[in-house]
Amino acid sequence: MTQRQFLLLCFLPLAIFTLAFLALPLARLILASSESEAGWAIYLKILQTPRYLSTLLQTVLVSVAVTFAALAISTTAGLFLVRNTFPGRSVLLSILTLPLAFPGVVVGFMIILLGGRQGLVNQLLPGHWVFAYSVLGLFLGYLYFSIPRVLLTVMAAAEKIDPALEEAALTLGAPSYRITLDVLLPALASALIAAGAIAFATAMGAFGTAFTLATKIDVLPMVIYTEFTLSANIAMASALSVVLGLVTWALLLIARSFSGTTVAAGG
Numbered sequence: 001m002t003q004r005q006f007l008l009l010c011f012l013p014l015a016i017f018t019l020a021f022l023a024l025p026l027a028r029l030i031l032a033s034s035e036s037e038a039g040w041a042i043y044l045k046i047l048q049t050p051r052y053l054s055t056l057l058q059t060v061l062v063s064v065a066v067t068f069a070a071l072a073i074s075t076t077a078g079l080f081l082v083r084n085t086f087p088g089r090s091v092l093l094s095i096l097t098l099p100l101a102f103p104g105v106v107v108g109f110m111i112i113l114l115g116g117r118q119g120l121v122n123q124l125l126p127g128h129w130v131f132a133y134s135v136l137g138l139f140l141g142y143l144y145f146s147i148p149r150v151l152l153t154v155m156a157a158a159e160k161i162d163p164a165l166e167e168a169a170l171t172l173g174a175p176s177y178r179i180t181l182d183v184l185l186p187a188l189a190s191a192l193i194a195a196g197a198i199a200f201a202t203a204m205g206a207f208g209t210a211f212t213l214a215t216k217i218d219v220l221p222m223v224i225y226t227e228f229t230l231s232a233n234i235a236m237a238s239a240l241s242v243v244l245g246l247v248t249w250a251l252l253l254i255a256r257s258f259s260g261t262t263v264a265a266g267g
Helices: 004-032 039-048 050-082 089-096 104-115 120-124 134-157 163-171 177-207 208-213 220-229 234-259
Strands: none
Touching: 004 234, 039 050, 039 234, 050 089, 050 134, 050 177, 050 220, 050 234, 089 134, 104 120, 104 134, 104 208, 134 177, 134 208, 163 177, 177 234, 208 220, 220 234
16 A cells, blocks of 8 residues: 555545535535525525524624623633632632533523522512523623633633743833733734634524523524424525524634634534
8 A cells, every 4th residue: 555545545534524524514505595485595585684684683793792701801810810820720710611511501591590580680689680581691691601712712822921021021111001912912812813713603603502591582593493493494594504604604714814823613
């Protein structure tokens, strides 16, 4: 067996997997979106139908809000954990990354226990504080499982920053906020872009949490689910899935071009 034949043999499982589980299902999804009376104009119908368009915009806005909130919280916490050693640090880090162990349905259930009709907030505070089934509840659920993904990425990048850069800035009399803006954030820029892309893509496609919480609001994964299961509208469900994939893929492509690293969606 020649080296060329050996390499081809090694790539054969990858080629089979790519064709069977990626290329063919994706091609079938795209073709299924045109199998209606509207044909390929179904994508124009999405933009012309208020429900679909508002759902798409709402999904993007919630995902963007989750991304920026996760970046702000995780960057602050990540820099603190990297720069400081104290008793209980490992326990705190374990707690912050605990959401990685929970599926979306469990996260949604936890938000209901916090802000549902019988939730903790509603029992402790006066008034009727039910937010679990609103955009706020969905935002908190998405944020809960986005923070650990961003946190681990930021911490890995922060550990590689040369402390001498900060020491030099301090020696020159730079205040703390200037060190953060001029030294730390530029050094973390690639990691922040990559982590933000992961958070955005995860929020865009999250289904379990949305399935549990989105009773009064529409997000794209839920609309896709209802179109497919309740309305048997396979063409529209396929078209919405393609749109969801294109929006997420475009963001990942932009993030990769800015970060210079491989960006992949998680969860």
